[in-house]
Amino acid sequence: MTGQVRTVDGRVAGRRGQATRQKLLDCLGEMLSTSPYRDVKVIDVARKAGTSPATFYQYFPDVEGAVLELAEEMAKDGAGLTDLVAGRSWAGKSGAAVAEELVEGFLSFWRKHDAILRVVDLGAAEGDKRFYKIRMKILNSVTNSLTDAVREQQAKGRIDEDLNPAGIAGSLVAMLAAVSSHQKGFQSWGVKHADLKPSLTWLLHLGITGRKPPK
Amino acid sequence: MTGQVRTVDGRVAGRRGQATRQKLLDCLGEMLSTSPYRDVKVIDVARKAGTSPATFYQYFPDVEGAVLELAEEMAKDGAGLTDLVAGRSWAGKSGAAVAEELVEGFLSFWRKHDAILRVVDLGAAEGDKRFYKIRMKILNSVTNSLTDAVREQQAKGRIDEDLNPAGIAGSLVAMLAAVSSHQKGFQSWGVKHADLKPSLTWLLHLGITGRKPPK
DNA sequence: CGGTAAGCTGACGGCATGACAGGACAAGTA
DNA sequence: TACTTGTCCTGTCATGCCGTCAGCTTACCG
Numbered sequence: 001m002t003g004q005v006r007t008v009d010g011r012v013a014g015r016r017g018q019a020t021r022q023k024l025l026d027c028l029g030e031m032l033s034t035s036p037y038r039d040v041k042v043i044d045v046a047r048k049a050g051t052s053p054a055t056f057y058q059y060f061p062d063v064e065g066a067v068l069e070l071a072e073e074m075a076k077d078g079a080g081l082t083d084l085v086a087g088r089s090w091a092g093k094s095g096a097a098v099a100e101e102l103v104e105g106f107l108s109f110w111r112k113h114d115a116i117l118r119v120v121d122l123g124a125a126e127g128d129k130r131f132y133k134i135r136m137k138i139l140n141s142v143t144n145s146l147t148d149a150v151r152e153q154q155a156k157g158r159i160d161e162d163l164n165p166a167g168i169a170g171s172l173v174a175m176l177a178a179v180s181s182h183q184k185g186f187q188s189w190g191v192k193h194a195d196l197k198p199s200l201t202w203l204l205h206l207g208i209t210g211r212k213p214p215k
Numbered sequence: 216m217t218g219q220v221r222t223v224d225g226r227v228a229g230r231r232g233q234a235t236r237q238k239l240l241d242c243l244g245e246m247l248s249t250s251p252y253r254d255v256k257v258i259d260v261a262r263k264a265g266t267s268p269a270t271f272y273q274y275f276p277d278v279e280g281a282v283l284e285l286a287e288e289m290a291k292d293g294a295g296l297t298d299l300v301a302g303r304s305w306a307g308k309s310g311a312a313v314a315e316e317l318v319e320g321f322l323s324f325w326r327k328h329d330a331i332l333r334v335v336d337l338g339a340a341e342g343d344k345r346f347y348k349i350r351m352k353i354l355n356s357v358t359n360s361l362t363d364a365v366r367e368q369q370a371k372g373r374i375d376e377d378l379n380p381a382g383i384a385g386s387l388v389a390m391l392a393a394v395s396s397h398q399k400g401f402q403s404w405g406v407k408h409a410d411l412k413p414s415l416t417w418l419l420h421l422g423i424t425g426r427k428p429p430k
Numbered sequence: 431c432g433g434t435a436a437g438c439t440g441a442c443g444g445c446a447t448g449a450c451a452g453g454a455c456a457a458g459t460a
Numbered sequence: 461t462a463c464t465t466g467t468c469c470t471g472t473c474a475t476g477c478c479g480t481c482a483g484c485t486t487a488c489c490g
Binding site for chain 1 (some may be wrong): 252339350378393394397400405406407411425
């Protein structure tokens with residue numbers, strides 16, 4: 001499925017080429033977390049990787065193209081988030097645990113990938129379908145699981161049937177993503193990480209089940 | 216308070232100067248909503264405004280500086296969001312109305328200013344204090360009002376005292392902001408605007424009061 | 431030891447940046 | 461009308477990044 005890695009001019013990349021390519025990606029990732037996206041230049045990435053700009057252009061069409069590559073890598077890692085909710089029960093203590101683990105999962109995933117996620121979010125908000133697709137890839141499976149969960153609770157009469165399950169699930173996921181990406185902001189504003197987690201967990205549980213989590 | 220507008224080299228801008236300056240800001244705003252932030256160049260803004268790059272640099276240090284100016288303008292407009300919650304009661308029907316109006320207020324404010332808000336969000340997430348401050352200016356008063364509301368509900372025993380009110384309020388506001396900025400995304404994904412609003416309203420009411428809104 | 435393809439870079443035209451000096455312009459003065 | 465003054469704009473220039481190409485070096489193979 002994943003065909004060989006190819007250079008821009010069509011040649012297949014060998015052992016050495018792939019290493020260079022990866023090094024460029026690594027350096028790009030580093031730059032993204034230390035300087036504003038707008039100021040990340042090809043020449044800086046190349047310098048950092050100990051190579052020349054021309055080499056960069058051999059593997060990527062432009063900075064955006066390379067970022068997309070990084071984002072794809074990250075999306076693979078993000079598939080793990082699904083396991084935190086798929087097929088688990090939202091009843092009683094189990095539900096409380098699911099909520100807590102999902103919150104912690106989001107927070108730490110975002111901490112790990114904050115720089116690239118920022119850019120993906122921007123690209124998606126700007127309407128770029130490629131970035132939007134990646135964002136979906138990460139959030140979609142979680143959203144779907146939560147949508148199912150909401151639907152179940154609706155069947156039990158705990159949530160108004162008129163509400164759109166996908167709307168609720170999507171909003172909750174957006175909340176998790178947003179809070180995660182502004183973690184530092186919350187902290188520098190007086191809300192500690194330790195305070196944030198319980199709040200999110202509570203809101204998530206409440207939103208999915210219509211009930212407060214058991215103590 | 217707002218001293219006269221000054222050029223980069225210290226002169227006070229007169230009538231004509233201010234007009235040019237404003238025109239540059241307007242054109243910048245337009246460019247931001249049509250092209251990716253990363254690709255907005257001084258020369259394009261200047262061309263669009265029918266002037267030269269040198270003129271742009273007379274009024275702004277760089278693109279970022281001009282964006283900050285635009286963002287300040289928007290922040291003033293955002294002060295109106297506060298009125299939707301300040302001093303209003305979350306009890307019964309009134310509470311349901313407050314929730315609904317706040318949601319609608321956020322959604323339409325974001326629709327109106329989506330381009331600049333994207334950039335402000337990015338800047339804030341990247342750790343730029345100037346952008347962060349503007350983001351605060353918009354969200355802070357709403358968050359504070361909601362924090363008070365949560366605290367009241369805690370006093371009534373409807374919300375666990377252990378939870379941090381600011382954490383809950385902040386998370387809910389983040390949710391509103393995030394969903395608002397990805398409105399188009401939701402739509403192109405199958406969740407209609409009409410479905411989104413009730414979901415958000417429901418979640419907001421539930422989060423603040425601990426109870427479902429009355430029918 | 432050639433042959434072949436991969437891998438890298440120097441160099442170049444093109445364009446954006448940012449600074450300056452000086453020209454254009456409006457308004458007041460005589 | 462001519463002159464003055466201060467505001468406003470732009471031509472121009474040095475600098476630096478972009479994106480491409482031809483061509484050199486390196487690795488692998490028979």
